[in-house]
Amino acid sequence: MERVDVAIVGGGPAGTAAAWEAAQAGASALVIEKGIPRADREGMGPDSTDAAGLLDYWVDLMGFGPEDIPDEVILRTLDGADFVGPSASVSIDGTGIESSYPAFGLAFHRAKFDDWLREEAEAAGATYRVGDSVTGVDTSLTGGHSHTLSLSNGEEVEAEYLVLADGPQRTVTIEALDQFTGDRSMASVLDPSQVNHIAYQEHRDVPAEVFEPTRIKFWWGLMPGHTAYPWVFPNDDTVARIGLTMPIGLDIDEFDREHWALLGDDDERIPQGKEYIERLLEREYPEYDLADFPLVEDRGKRGGTETYAISSTRPIESPTAAGIAVVGGAMGGTSAFHEGGDHVAVRTGRIAGRLAGRERLAGYNQAWQNVLGDEILRNVTMAEVVREYTPADWDRAFDAADKMFNRGEHSMLGTIRAGIPGLKLLLEYHSRKRGFTSGGYVQFAESEYGV
Ligand SMILES: Cc1cc2nc3c(=O)[nH]c(=O)nc-3n(C[C@H](O)[C@H](O)[C@H](O)COP(=O)(O)OP(=O)(O)OC[C@H]3O[C@@H](n4cnc5c(N)ncnc54)[C@H](O)[C@@H]3O)c2cc1C
Known part of the structure; x- marks a missing residue:
């Protein structure tokens, strides 16, 4: 049986970033990616929805500098975004969040992005195996932790650390975590058909x-x-x-x-x-x-054309005492509000890979929340604020936001000019946000696992 320090299920941005960091930390790292054909990639690769977008500060959240992303990955730099309601709209030319990327954002070629991450991971020493699915995981906690992964080709792989990066369909994650959730299946939290x-x-x-x-x-x-x-x-x-x-x-x-x-x-x-x-x-x-x-x-x-599942829920913590980290879309890291998730995927993957590679995975949940907590809080809050929005609410919100943004973001002057709808928008955001602070956006805590 093949034995590695860190096995990674799924070779999307989260899994590949994890392999890259784990290998850089000196661990043997193996990515198992089931392999999907695409018109814009030779051979099989990860399930890369084409051309995606990143906001300026997402590049920083990934832990990259503006110059790190290769030119051939970038299709365009962006100047702004337009939000259009049934009859009102608002345009923004800045995210309002400090960042080192010199434009509002970028549109990128996702297959090339994924391939670039893979090249970096392989250059760092990680192994990337495409064409076999992981069909199951059996974890033993005797004398530490070890995970036996069953593959679709009948082989098995044993690993000390397991990174679950199988994306929003969670083909392996739910069952692997259910080893530690007692009567409460992880499906009640992360069932792909529900969330x-x-x-x-x-x-x-x-x-x-x-x-x-x-x-x-x-x-x-x-x-x-x-x-x-x-x-x-x-x-x-x-x-x-x-x-x-x-x-x-x-x-x-x-x-x-x-x-x-x-x-x-x-x-x-x-x-x-x-x-x-x-x-x-x-x-x-x-x-x-x-x-x-x-x-x-x-x-x-x-x-x-492309049809994809996309995670639209809140994140979970991982059972790190079992040597397991869940990352990216699998952990619920994609925002329901704007679908952005590559930045959270890359960063959670990087953190998990680095900590697993150094045999310090216990710090994973705290580490991703330290770096990504503000972003996740914003996304989760906005998704809640708009939960019951009707078309008229959208018009009111855009009208108010237009006045605020065009006259200084969230300033008192802006709020006064935006009138009651502007105040309501702000108050609603802040009161919802309060409900999610101190990690309240986590929907399954590490303490709930029976490890
Ligand atoms: C249509 C669409 C548009 C999007 N637009 C944006 C955007 O503009 N900006 C942005 O930041 N984000 C965007 N996202 C979200 C972003 O794509 C996800 O957040 C990101 O892909 C999550 O990365 P991941 O590595 O966690 O999962 P994935 O990218 O889903 O990768 C998971 C990988 O695991 C593999 N896998 C699954 N099960 C197994 C198994 N059992 N064995 C082996 N391999 C397995 C899959 O083949 C896949 O390659 C978009 C998503 C969609 C669907």
């Missing part, structure tokens, strides 16, 4: 005159469901990634069709992603035909 959203995106060539090369755009209050929204991200040339995210299994009868611009009076069920995107394009660009936005079929997973 994940579905994300659908298309690569489309956009008419040059309406293509916005340096801005990302989000529409809120057009489709029902908690944190359900479409977006446009510019990629290279005039190609944009146009997509949406929404909760799984919504019942259309729970929503008033008249209130939601992207629902039709005759809809018998919640529209599929493709239908939503077509309706968005028709609504936003009435002077064009859909044929003016052709699909770019040689990208993505299937003919220019």
